[in-house]
Amino acid sequence: MGTRTKDESAAAAWRSIMSLVGWGSSRPPRVPAVAQRFGLSPKQLVLIWRLPPGSTVSMREMGDKLSCDASFMTGMVDRLEEDGLIERRPDPGDRRVTLIALTDEGAKFRDRALAALHEPPEEFGALDRDELDQLATLLGKVSG
Amino acid sequence: MGTRTKDESAAAAWRSIMSLVGWGSSRPPRVPAVAQRFGLSPKQLVLIWRLPPGSTVSMREMGDKLSCDASFMTGMVDRLEEDGLIERRPDPGDRRVTLIALTDEGAKFRDRALAALHEPPEEFGALDRDELDQLATLLGKVSG
DNA sequence: TATTGTTATACTCTATAACTATA
DNA sequence: TATAGTTATAGAGTATAACAATA
Structure with a gap:
């Protein structure tokens, strides 16, 4: 179709994506905005996001996923547990190791947050x- | 082509975008990663990003763009000025009001950071x- | 009186170091 | 000896309040 090179198209597509997500544009970034609306810090929201209902993950594993260290995980899990969104369980x-899992309330909360x-x-x-x-198909090929 | 509804396609495309950018996936988000590589905080990087070479912006206006308050702008501008990347200028x-603008060094720095x-x-x-x-064309229609 | 930016201060987020329990 | 998590502490990031200069 166009006269763009592959690299030019890739760069243009990526810039559009960055702008859509709120980086470099006038729109506030999505994740922090939703987190604030739900009374969580961005990382707390991502933790809930990465914890599918019914699954358990060790605190260390979650810390790796979130790029934050063990001591901070302790505090973050403390707060989410106080909020009743997640719970600690011993690993048999x-x-x-301590596993974390969503509570029933946490699962409902996660549904609402993911919808946003x-x-x-x-x-x-x-x-x-x-x-x-077309867009969904192309992006699906890209992001797996 | 597919059997998806418009809403389903939109949701699928958006999820892919969120994942590509590093939210909800295993990849670290791009802006914080680049900021760290260049020795800046994410907000400092976005400030440089939103300050095109040759332009001037008042500190307050930039604070609004970045969603941070005036007192924090003072500190952030102090540090970027110490680094020699931006400079303060009086508004005639x-x-x-105090205007900020990139220095020559800041403009070069910005080029490298934006490339990343x-x-x-x-x-x-x-x-x-x-x-x-196709992807670039579709996203171009979306993000202006 | 309202607005811009600064200073002083305090609160939140996040990491480092030392420690305990378990492997 | 190495690893998971906790505690205490320190540092960065960010906001609130009081203030000075200007409008």
């Missing part, structure tokens, strides 16, 4: 149904 | 030239 296989996070930006209104389908 | 029209920010993610390798062109 290794008594050194997944709300597409209003700019998508510029595309019709077929274009959105 | 209103002696209450704009580097497309390796996942784009999953698309061929035509697909990337």
Whole structure:
């Protein structure tokens, strides 16, 4: 179609994505905005996000995913546990490790938060149904 | 093409975008990662980003763009000025306001930082030239 | 009186170091 | 000896309040 090189297209697409997400544009970044609305810090929100209902993860593993160290995990898990969103459980296989899991309330909370996070930006209104389908297909190939 | 509704496509596309940018995935978010590499806090990097070479912006206006208050702007501008990346200038029209602008060194620094920010993610390798062109075109319609 | 920026201060977020229990 | 988590502490990031200069 166009006269762009592959690299030029990639750069243009990436810049659009960065702008959509709120970096470098006038829109506030999505995750911090949603976190604030739900009374969490951005990292707390991402922790809830990465903890699917019914699953358990060790604190250390979650710390690695979130790029934060063990001592900070302690405090973050303390606060989320006080809020009743997650709970600690002993690991039957290794008594050194503490697993975390969503509570029932936490699972409901996660549904609401993910709905807000997944709300597409209003700019998508510029595309019709077929274009959105193409976009989803292309991005699906990219992000797995 | 597909059987998705418009809303489903929009949601799928948006989820892919969030994942690509590092939220909700295993990849660290791009802006904090680049900021750290260049020795800045994320907000300092975004400030440099939003300050095109040759332009001036009042401290208050920049604070609004960055969603941070005036007192914090003072400290942030202090540090960037110490680093030699930006400079303060009086506003000839209103002696209450202080304008900020990139120094020559700051402009060069900005070029390098933006190059890193704009580097497309390796996942784009999953698309061929035509697909990337389509993607850039679609996202271009979306993000203006 | 309202607004811009600064100073002083305090609060939140996050990491480092030392420690305990377990492996 | 090495690893998971906790505690105490320190540092960065950010906001609030009081203030000076200007509008």
